[in-house]
Amino acid sequence: MSVLVPPAVIGIVGGGQLGRMLAQVAQRHGYRTAVLTGGGERSPAGSVADIEIAAPFYDAAATRRLVACADVITWELEDVDLGVADAAADAGIPVRPRPQALAAAADRAAEKRALIAAGVPVAPYREAGDPSELAAAVAALDGPVMLKTARGGYDGKGQVRLPATGTEPVRAEALTEVFRRLGSVRLIVEREVPFDREVSVVIARTETGAIADHGVMENAHVDGILDTTTVPARLPEEVTAAALGIAGQVARHLDIVGVLCVEMFVVGSELVVNEIAPRPHNSGHCTIEAAATSQFEQQLRAVCGLPLGDGTCRPAAMAQLLGHLWADGEPAWSEALTDPGIHLHLYGKREPRPGRKMGHLTCVDATPELALKRVFAARDRLSS
Numbered sequence: 001m002s003v004l005v006p007p008a009v010i011g012i013v014g015g016g017q018l019g020r021m022l023a024q025v026a027q028r029h030g031y032r033t034a035v036l037t038g039g040g041e042r043s044p045a046g047s048v049a050d051i052e053i054a055a056p057f058y059d060a061a062a063t064r065r066l067v068a069c070a071d072v073i074t075w076e077l078e079d080v081d082l083g084v085a086d087a088a089a090d091a092g093i094p095v096r097p098r099p100q101a102l103a104a105a106a107d108r109a110a111e112k113r114a115l116i117a118a119g120v121p122v123a124p125y126r127e128a129g130d131p132s133e134l135a136a137a138v139a140a141l142d143g144p145v146m147l148k149t150a151r152g153g154y155d156g157k158g159q160v161r162l163p164a165t166g167t168e169p170v171r172a173e174a175l176t177e178v179f180r181r182l183g184s185v186r187l188i189v190e191r192e193v194p195f196d197r198e199v200s201v202v203i204a205r206t207e208t209g210a211i212a213d214h215g216v217m218e219n220a221h222v223d224g225i226l227d228t229t230t231v232p233a234r235l236p237e238e239v240t241a242a243a244l245g246i247a248g249q250v251a252r253h254l255d256i257v258g259v260l261c262v263e264m265f266v267v268g269s270e271l272v273v274n275e276i277a278p279r280p281h282n283s284g285h286c287t288i289e290a291a292a293t294s295q296f297e298q299q300l301r302a303v304c305g306l307p308l309g310d311g312t313c314r315p316a317a318m319a320q321l322l323g324h325l326w327a328d329g330e331p332a333w334s335e336a337l338t339d340p341g342i343h344l345h346l347y348g349k350r351e352p353r354p355g356r357k358m359g360h361l362t363c364v365d366a367t368p369e370l371a372l373k374r375v376f377a378a379r380d381r382l383s384s
Helices: 017-028 060-069 083-091 099-106 108-118 131-141 172-181 237-253 295-304 368-381
Strands: 009-013 032-036 051-053 072-075 125-128 145-149 159-162 187-191 197-205 211-222 225-231 258-267 270-277 316-322 342-346 357-364
Touching (some): 009 017, 009 295, 017 295, 032 060, 060 083, 072 083, 072 295, 099 270, 108 237, 108 270, 125 131, 131 145, 131 187, 197 237, 211 237, 225 368, 342 368
Parallel strands (some): 009 032, 032 051
Antiparallel strands (some): 125 187, 197 211, 197 258, 211 225, 225 316, 258 270, 316 357, 342 357
16 A cells, blocks of 8 residues: 555545544645535535535546545545445545445445444344334334434434333334334334443554554433543443454454444443444544544544554543524634633534534543533533
8 A cells, every 4th residue: 555645635525524624634734635525515524625526426527526636535424325436446546445334334234234244242133124024023123122224314313212012012003104204215123222321432444454543432412413422431441442342343344444433332341333434423523632643633644554643532521512502693602612621613514403513512631521511511601
């Protein structure tokens, strides 16, 4: 693998905030960036890139344009048309991570199969393509289950929980209605995991197999959307070691070159893998301040063939900023920043909407609990 040096062009597929933060890091290192937004102009990533290509991911002319100006292609999201990878292969441009890893993460059925092949624990599940298969899956799993669309759906979208029904089976009409409500598409039916904590590991891996992680993050969700992250997670040493081991196992199995996030449930002293994302992740945002080398710099280093940096995190916390904070106008940023240890990151999104991620706050402190207390207080001041 040849090393890409500045001013090489990093081609980023996706115009969101993850691409924005990658582009900012790349430019600080002297690289140039080109972004295929997947939609309109002035996207969060495209607005800071050297080149913005405002077009759908399936636009053949747009993908050719991206490949023509890029020295390497990487991703800020996985649920995309992979035609850009084919165009890159035709032109001899490297794609990192490889498209097979994205295909596994973009489809929950493929994801489950990949995780099982990697030898890591997942919740018992079944696939269902119609109401009759759904009924059979619910009966077989025998307990509270989560229904999830196989493709699409994030931040709690495309999911329905079915409680345990005792000795009475769920009525066929009710399952048909749930199937319709989820779009009459392929589903994954998972037995609900009674977890104690939700955690994630963001790990970087190079072409040569070198890996570096940021420790184990502890996550809290509200209405299916990540609300806060603290690092390090409150776990016994052996569970922390097991979580890091699982993340490395998945990264090696998928032959990741770049960054991978592995989300897990903690059940007592056991771990169950929930989802993966072959890219930087919202739960890794605090690495920008907490680590010498953030998740975005690790992605840059890995895809360019550079040695990985030190991802070790100091105790830190992150709190997400959603669109409802703009309901009465611009939030009171100066009030949040009265604490000199609070860091504000806004994503450059023009239209705030309830549930839409608009930015985040981070803080580094002596303990993750102290850092979390400060980001909560700063976020509360935004509406004061």
